[in-house]
Amino acid sequence: MEDKFLDLQQQMRHNQEDLKDFLRDLDNWEDTIKEKDVELQTESSTKQQKLPPVRNQVKEKPKRKKKQSKATTNTKEEAANPSAVKQQRIKAYDYRKWDTFDVEKACAEVESGGEENRVSSEYETDSDEERKENTRQQKMMQANMEKEKGNDFFKKGKFDEAVLCYTRGMEADSTNAILPANRAMALLKLKRFEEAESDCSLALSLDCTYVKAVCRRASARLGLGKLSEAKQDFEQVLLLEPSNKLAKTELKKIGKLEKEEEDKQNSAPTNRIYAVDKPPHLRSKKPLKRIHIEEIGTNKEENIDSKSTAMETKDDRQKVPKETAISTDTETPEKRVHSDTSEQSQLDKTKTAPEVVTADVPIITPPPSLPPSPPSSYHLLADWKRLEKYPTQLVQYFKQIDPATYPSLFKQSMDSDVLSKILILLHNHYIPSNEAMFAVISNLTKVKRFDMNVMFMSSEEKKLVKNILEHISKNENINEAVLRDVSKKYGI
Structure with missing residues (x-):
């Protein structure tokens, strides 16, 4: 038992020592972290971080003053202290100073002054280019803001306000093809088709692959009645975007309209025959001729009736005596026509026999069963x-x-x-x-x-x-x- 008790005491001591070591290491780590944090804070305060500008807030850089060349500084010194300039200047009759004058040093000073002027001029041109780029970015941002405003007005149904916003955006950025296309859509809603067509052509001049501009120009031309040009535009839409369903449906409509126009042109009467009234002395004196007319495409029953009546008339003619036949040959044309009409009336009487009419009985088909609600x-x-x-x-x-x-x-x-x-x-x-x-x-x-x-x-x-x-x-x-x-x- 004593040995076990001693072992427990030793384990307790070892555990306490381990815990002390762990806590000591933890304190040292915390001290080092605090020192590093202080160093980083001091470095951030001394160094100025160069971050990019905030989006949509491009500010124009302040204009820098031009570097003054040595010539301008010399002129200022001369104006401020003319006595010192007179002392530096060598007189013409002072030959001893001219002997000590270093010509090469003076030439080097002149050349160094020219290089400084050249560097300053290059620096000024760089600042002008930056200024131009900043103004261009500001105009693009303004155009995008006007476009968003116009889209909001268009969604609300205020098409006139949308047109004004799109025009301001086009004035700010004339290279954006979306702005004229959007204004064309608003003009289509207002039924101003000619202006919409011109805006769409302007957008296509900026971007020839803009499908929406082609489609809107086609709808504008369709509103103006230019069917052939609208058809060409819709075909161009299908070339750029073959899965465009609107272009397909509109091409079908244009085809129907073209067919209707063709039918109207074909149905218009071109050749008409008008009756001519001639006086009796100019009419033909030749006798009239009888023309036999056959009916084609009649029913079988009518054909059978006509055959039977024809047979009866033949028998009747055979029964007529010869005297009457001779007398008919010697009749005048007027009497002949009268006899023909009487024969025709007799034939009509024979035809008007009672016939059995068979009416077609309509077949009643039951309605189809009601299908369920469609999934697509x-x-x-x-x-x-x-x-x-x-x-x-x-x-x-x-x-x-x-x-x-x-x-x-x-x-x-x-x-x-x-x-x-x-x-x-x-x-x-x-x-x-x-x-x-x-x-x-x-x-x-x-x-x-x-x-x-x-x-x-x-x-x-x-x-x-x-x-x-x-x-x-x-x-x-x-x-x-x-x-x-x-x-x-x-x-x-």
Whole structure:
């Protein structure tokens, strides 16, 4: 037991010594860290750190004074102390001083003064270049600020203010191709198509690969009625960006418009035959000739009736006596025509026999089953085509879709045709049944590229939207400010 007790005491002593050593090392480390911290603080106070300027705060450097050359200092000394200058100057008759005059030293002093002047002039040109660079950066910053302001005004629907902001930005930075393209978009909203076209061409002169500028110029030309030029621009958009759906849909529309114009030109009457009134003494004196007319493409029953009547007329002619036949040959042309008309009337009487009319019984096909809510826009279009002939089921199918899911359902694939179909459905079926439509109208504005579809809406589609919004304001309890924002998004 005593040995164990002694071992415990030794262990306790060793542990205490180890703890003391650890604490001593810890104190030494803390002292060294404090000394280093003091040294670093003194170094930071003595040394001035050169940090880059804060973003968007480029200040113009203060102008430095020009270095004065020795010639200017000498002139100042001469003006201040003319007696000393007279003492330094060697007189012409003092030959002893001219003997001691060092010519090479004087030439070296003159050359050193010229080098100093040259260095000072180079320093001044460097400062001018820096000043120009600073002013250019300030103008670029100002142009970006005006662009952001214009974008905010455009989102709020204040297109006139946006145009003013973009013009100020263009005045500050004339090399930025985004500013004229954005101003062209605002001008398109204001239906100032000629100015929008010129702005887009200006943006393309600065950057020929700017797809948005080409697309906006095409829409401006389409508004001006320049179909061929707009078609060329949309084709250029597809060359730069083959997956652009807006260009594809607009090319289809332009093709339809061109076909309509061609049909109008072809349908216009070119060759007309007008009746000519001739006096009796100028008319032809030749006898009239009978022309046999055959009907082609008639039904089989009519052909059978005509054959039977023809056979009957042949038999009748065979039964007529010879005297009557001879008398017919000797008749005048007027009598002959009269007899022909009488024969024709007899044939018509024979044709008007009672016939059995068989009416086609319409085959009634049952309507297709109602599909579930679509997971994507592709399924929506496919189901819409299948249910288009059954409006009641189409309305039920459209009601299944939650309006909050429109942005995820359409993504970037909502065309102007789909939007017009939805508006027609709301106008023709929702308004008569007095159903809520505000959720549908407001959530459609959250779909991507909705602004582009609204820009190409026709006047009839805008009338539909106006009627729908008026119905909502009368029958649904919606705030007027919210309704006003939604109507601005639809361009009304």
